[in-house]
Structures are given as C-alpha cells and as structure tokens.
Amino acid sequence: MFSLQEKYHRFRQWQRQPFEYHDSHDHHGCCNCGAESENNYCPRCGQKAAYGPITWHSVWQGIMDVWGVGTRSLPYTLWQLLWRPGYLIRDYISGKRQVSFPPVKMLVVMAVLVVLVYGLLGIGFEAEVENESGNNAVQGFLMGDFYDWMSNHIEWAVLAGFSMFIVPVWFLFRTAPRLPRHTLPQGFFIQVFVGVQFLLYMLIVTLVFDLIPSLSGSGDEAAGFMVMLVLPLMLWCDYKQLFGYGWWGTLWRIVASVFLAIAVTKVLVRVGGLCYCLFVGDRSLGFNYLVGTVDHSALLWVLLEVVLLINAKPWRGNIAWPRILLRPLIAVATLLLTTAACGQFGIENSVSNMIKSMQTMFLP
Ligand SMILES: [Zn+2]
Structure with a gap:
C-alpha cells in the first residue's frame, strides 16, 4: 500500500509527465507496403507497425477510432482536462500534438454532446445578453438574429466568447515564467482548450444539479453556479499550471x-x-x-x-x-x-x- 503522501507525489508526477514512449524493437514487415523495419511506424509508407492483418481486435479498434486512439483518445483528453488542464495545454501548444484529441474537433463534439444532454433534460439556453437602454437596428440584430444563431451554434458561441481573451491573456501573461512570449496563434489554442473544458464542466454541473432534487429546477441556477464559482476556479488552475505564476x-x-x-x-x-x-x-x-x-x-x-x-x-x-x-x-x-x-x-x-x-x- 502506498501512503497518501506517496500517492500525491505520483499524481504530481503524472500531472507533469504522463506519457512514456517506447521503440518496438521487433523486426517486422509492413502490412501495407512490405518494407522491413524495427520502428513503430513503417519508414517507407508511414503505416503503424502495430496494425497487423484484420482481426477481431481491429474491429474494436476501428469502432473506437471515432473517439481517437491511445493518448489521443477523446475520453483520455477530457480526463486530462479535468486533472492536468494547464499542463496538457502547455504540452499541446509547445508542439506535443500526440497528447491530445484535436482541440477544435473536440470543441464541436462537446457542443453536440451538451446540446444532446440539454435536449434530453429539457433545459433551454438562456444566456445573458447585453441589454442596453434604447433599441436601434444594431442592437436589434445583436439580440435577434445574431443571438439566435449563437444559441443554435454553441461551439462557435463559446469559441467567440473565449476568443475575446486571446489578446488580453497574451498581454497579461507574455512574460510568464513557464511559457514566456507565447504567440497569438498559441493563444487561440489555449482558448479552444479552455472552451472545451468550460463545456465539460457545464455538462457535469448540469447533470449534478439535475440529479440532486433540492438543486434542480432550472438550468439557470446551474449556469449561475457555473459562471460564479466553477469558471473562475477552473481558469485559476489552468493558468497557474500553464504559465507558472503563483496563486496571487x-x-x-x-x-x-x-x-x-x-x-x-x-x-x-x-x-x-x-x-x-x-x-x-x-x-x-x-x-x-x-x-x-x-x-x-x-x-x-x-x-x-x-x-x-x-x-x-x-x-x-x-x-x-x-x-x-x-x-x-x-x-x-x-x-x-x-x-x-x-x-x-x-x-x-x-x-x-x-x-x-x-x-x-x-x-x-
Ligand atoms: Zn509500409
């Protein structure tokens, strides 16, 4: 049995470096082009060495492929977003693309999932709009057509919302200890990950509010709880892990x-x-x-x-x-x-x- 301290130590190690890669070292011929090699991938055509002839295992792999494979699977990426969000984002934007499900695709999939769950639970979207005194054509458009479009395309609404943070976050964190001089394109992917995480927590919070009878009632309360408490805490952990400033x-x-x-x-x-x-x-x-x-x-x-x-x-x-x-x-x-x-x-x-x-x- 490990002591609690040791478990925590292992958890911290996993947070910082969860991946290990090994060479296969088996001599094999490629199933696609026949080239002989000892690598994980065929040096001639690029097919994975692990892909042998079609078996029942391939059927399973083929089905699971929808959600990505290995370290790139969607469930494992979401798991990482729960427990090592900032580290995952830094891994990805510093060039380790193999550690994550493609982020923009993930945002779209999560949005579909949220819409599905909200539909099943019968919760409508009631986001707050900037309600200004007076009403002119521009405000009419913002609160009418534009608002309708946004509430029907929450992946782009979330992306647009968090995109407003790209320049401010770049400005505030550009001299960060762990990620100095991050670029605006990197900032875009930071916000995509944060958006995915936001939708993930929204799903969890909504489900919790729905399952606990004393809390359930309207989606508004879950949304309020989300914006007031979960979102700030989430950002606090993300940016601390990602940029390496202290808590304050x-x-x-x-x-x-x-x-x-x-x-x-x-x-x-x-x-x-x-x-x-x-x-x-x-x-x-x-x-x-x-x-x-x-x-x-x-x-x-x-x-x-x-x-x-x-x-x-x-x-x-x-x-x-x-x-x-x-x-x-x-x-x-x-x-x-x-x-x-x-x-x-x-x-x-x-x-x-x-x-x-x-x-x-x-x-x-
Ligand atoms: Zn080959």
Whole structure:
C-alpha cells in the first residue's frame, strides 16, 4: 500500500509527465507496403507497425477510432482536462500534438454532446445578453438574429466568447515564467482548450444539479453556479499550471483579463455598429457609435495602463513617479474627456456601461 503522501507525489508526477514512449524493437514487415523495419511506424509508407492483418481486435479498434486512439483518445483528453488542464495545454501548444484529441474537433463534439444532454433534460439556453437602454437596428440584430444563431451554434458561441481573451491573456501573461512570449496563434489554442473544458464542466454541473432534487429546477441556477464559482476556479488552475505564476500572480491577471476581455468586446461591438451605420448610411446613429468607440477605447487604454503600472511593481522602491504616472494620467484625462463628450451627446458612457455589465454578471 502506498501512503497518501506517496500517492500525491505520483499524481504530481503524472500531472507533469504522463506519457512514456517506447521503440518496438521487433523486426517486422509492413502490412501495407512490405518494407522491413524495427520502428513503430513503417519508414517507407508511414503505416503503424502495430496494425497487423484484420482481426477481431481491429474491429474494436476501428469502432473506437471515432473517439481517437491511445493518448489521443477523446475520453483520455477530457480526463486530462479535468486533472492536468494547464499542463496538457502547455504540452499541446509547445508542439506535443500526440497528447491530445484535436482541440477544435473536440470543441464541436462537446457542443453536440451538451446540446444532446440539454435536449434530453429539457433545459433551454438562456444566456445573458447585453441589454442596453434604447433599441436601434444594431442592437436589434445583436439580440435577434445574431443571438439566435449563437444559441443554435454553441461551439462557435463559446469559441467567440473565449476568443475575446486571446489578446488580453497574451498581454497579461507574455512574460510568464513557464511559457514566456507565447504567440497569438498559441493563444487561440489555449482558448479552444479552455472552451472545451468550460463545456465539460457545464455538462457535469448540469447533470449534478439535475440529479440532486433540492438543486434542480432550472438550468439557470446551474449556469449561475457555473459562471460564479466553477469558471473562475477552473481558469485559476489552468493558468497557474500553464504559465507558472503563483496563486496571487495568477489571480490578479485573470481578474484583469476579464475586465480587458469585456472592454475589448464592447469596443468590437461599437466598431461593428459603426461599420453597419456606414453601410446603410445612418449618419446620426453612426456618430453615436463613433463617439462610443472612442470612449470605450479610452476605457480600454486606462485598463491597459493600470495593468502596466501593476506589472512595473512601483511599490518596490526607487521609482521615478512622475515618469511612470505620466501615461496613465494622460489615459485617465482622455477617458474623462470622452465621458464628458458622451454626456454632451446623450450617449451612455463606457464607465457606467462597464459597471452595469459587472452588475448583471456578478449580482443575482
Ligand atoms: Zn509500409
């Protein structure tokens, strides 16, 4: 029997390095092209040496192939996403493609599974939409056609949602100890994995809420529990394992990335609105979206400056305060100006808009 400590030690070892690869060292002829070799794969045609003539085992393998094989199987990848998510993501994006089921495919499969389970349990999707005062053509589109399309294609909705984190996470974690200078394409795959994990936990949470009678009722409660508790904890573990900052260093960066991602989304929505207005030639609405875009960009700039300021660690002595505060102060002044402009033209300003979003997200 292993002691608990030893079990934990083995678990940690598995988390960091779960895979071992061996050479076959058997002399064999390839079943496909006949070339002789001692490798795991045929050096001439690339067929796996383990594939012998068709047997009952091949039937089993052929069926299981739907879910991937070996270390690349879907169940094993999901298992890894539960117990070593950050390590798995780092393995994959640092070039170890053989450790995971193809991530985008996995996202689509998980979305199909979630829709299936929700259908069986009779739960509808009630995601929250940004509900802004007033209603114009752009908002009508966002809450109408676009919203309908998104709720029917949750894999792309999840991907689009988490894609908003690609640039903020790159910005916040680009000097991380374990993964310095990660690129934006790598950031894309990070978010695909996080999206898969999100759907996986959503499934588990929904099933738990459905099975425990006192908790069941509506899918809304499960969704609320998911966003409030599971998602933050999940991201905290992911990013700690993936980037190697400590608990606090990871936590403040996640909180900052949420703010940045929301700000980025808001800027994008306004740029989209502006493009729409230019397209249909609606000048007055276009002007509102132009002011909104500038105002929200100013808010994004202020948030970025705050992050840079925290990153510079000014509380650690010898800092030239006037120099380090100059740019943040210019950003704040710009935001004050754009806020005043919004007030002048009767447009909701970015600060109160952000506070409202926070309230709808974090207050019941
Ligand atoms: Zn061959």
